[in-house]
Amino acid sequence: MIKVEHEIHQRRKGRNMGVGLLLLGMVAIVFGLTVVKVKNLGAIEKFDHVYRPAIDPTIPVTPPVDSE
Amino acid sequence: MSEASVIDHGYEPSMKDYFDLLKPRVMSLVVFTALVGLLVAPVGVNPFVGFVSVLFIALGAGASGALNMWWDADIDAVMSRTVKRPIPSGRVAPGEALGIGIALSGLSVIMLALAANLLAAALLAFTIFFYAVVYSMWLKRSTPQNIVIGGAAGAFPPMIGWVVATGSVSVEAWLMFMLIFLWTPPHFWALALFMKEDYHKAGVPMLTVTAGHDATRRHIFVYSVLLAIFAVAMGFSSIGGPVFLATAVILNARFMLGCYRIWQRRTPEAQADDYAVERGVFRQSLWYTLLHFTALLADAALKGAGLWSGWV
Structure with missing residues (x-):
């Protein structure tokens, strides 16, 4: 059954649209800030399930062996 | 205006x-x-971070305005200058204004902390507290020096902008603060001279009400001299420059002359021309801050373009 729209929705349409737009703006701001902040962190390299000695800071970097 | 009466007359805000x-x-x-x-600071800020920071500084200021309107609804209803504000005119219920003020205060401080840094957010929180509590709830109705001390609330925004960029408060930030702080008393007292009846009716102890017009006129002139000395000296600081110095010399000479004319007048004379000089100085004071801060920006642009490298 189709319900008749309540009059309050019509009366508050402008306000509801305004609140909706403000919320969307807020989402855009938080998203934008996240993008900027993450980009400013620089390159991130971490372990992904597998241990990688190459990026373990506790292991001293060994100089490359001269092949000559 | 109670919440019930707003609902009663069926007005939808x-x-x-x-x-x-x-x-x-x-x-x-x-x-x-x-x-x-933010822009005159020597440290660059990501444009989006700068935009968001300024947006939430403004929102914080707006939130303190809402809290001020909630607290002052009774006196706003009496004064002709403020009677059309949302609460006294019955368009918004007091409780709603309080809710909006608190919610936006919290939101703006948190968002500024996330976008910029904790010090900027703390300064914004202090500004809101200062304006809503120290000025509105305490000083405004208790001392004729209300706007002298309360003026600090309006002086914080450029300092917060500076802290957003640099992360710390330095001499330059205090200089911008002081420029607005010293400008506020003559600006508001010029207004109070031709709005005296308003403050009198509302029982707000403005200097015009407690000390009379003559004393207020003297105060306006003294502050304009202090402001002029400070503004011209600021021209020689690290954020000043040739544009700011020239602007300060011209604008302060004009402003001081206007304030001198206010000082020399008496109430019957002012009433005869409907406070023409006082209204003129008030209008001038609105341009005063706008042009001084534009000049700061111009000098920063000259520095950025390599056309100006400072006084020494």
Whole structure:
């Protein structure tokens, strides 16, 4: 059954649209800030399930062996 | 106006009614001064972070405006200058204004902390507290020096803008603060001279009410001299430059002359021409901050373009 729209929705349409737009703006701001902040962190390299000695800071970097 | 009576007369507040709670004209000055504070800082800021920071500094100022309107609804209803504000005119219920003020205060401080840094957010929180509690709830109704001390609230935005960029408060930030702080008393007292009846009716102890017009006129002139000395000296600081110095010399000479004419007049003379000089000085004072901060920006641009490298 189709319900008749309540009059309050019509009366508050402008306000509801305004609140909706403000919320969307807020989402855009938080998203934008996240993008900027993450980009400013620089390159991130971490372990992904597998241990990688190459990026373990506790292991001293060994100089490359001269092949000559 | 109680919440019930707002509902009774069937008025549905619009977005504009809520926006009016935030004192948009004050917010526009806050946006501008905070932006200048941010742009004249020697440290660059990501444009998006800068935009968001200024937006939430302005929102924080708006929130304190809403809290001020909630607290002062009784005296706003008496004064002709403020009777059309959302609460006394019955467009927004007091409880709503309080809720909006608190919610936006929290939101703006948290968002500024996330976008910029904790010090900027702490300064914004202090500014809101200072304006809503120290000025509105305490000083405004208890001392004729209300706007002298309360003026600090309006002086913080450029400092916060500076802190957004640099992360610390330095001499330059205090200079911008002091420029607005010293400008506030002559600006408001010029207004109070031709709005005296308003403050008298509302029982607000403005200097015009407690000490009379003659004393207020003298105070206006003294502050304009202090302001002029400070503004011209600021021209020689690290954020000053040739544009600011020239602007300060011209504008302060004009402003001081206007304030001198206010000082030399007496009330019957002012009433005869409907406070023409006082109104003129008040209008001039509106341009005063706008042009001084534009000059700061111009000098920063000259530095950025390599056309100016400082006084030494």
